[in-house]
Amino acid sequence: MRVVSLIFGILAALGLLLGFLPLFGWLNWIFVLPPxxxxxxxxxxxxxxxAITLSAVVAVLGALRLMLGGGII
Incomplete structure (x- = not known):
């Protein structure tokens, strides 16, 4: 379970890096928050x-990016 959790956290972090680029904020809905x-x-x-810390930080940053971009109202 530990390895699976880290894999999901790392995949979400990679998706978060792409989601910070302009016009790619929608990736946070698919590639950041669910993983x-x-x-x-x-x-x-x-x-x-x-793994909990990694996933929590990525989820908070992804949600913050969505709020700043108008994805979560």
Whole structure:
């Protein structure tokens, strides 16, 4: 579970990097938030603090990017 959580966290972080580019903010809905939430769930199941922290930070930054771009009202 720990490895799966880290993989989802890393994939979400890579999607977040693409989502910060102009006109690619919509990627946060597909490639950032769902993997980050799955990473949080699997991290909580495996009790891995690093994976939980990574997924939580990525989810917060993705949601912040959506709020700044008008994706979440």
């Amino acid at each position: 980050a939430v799955l990473g949080l769930i699997f991290g909580a199941m495996s009790r891995d603090r690093g």
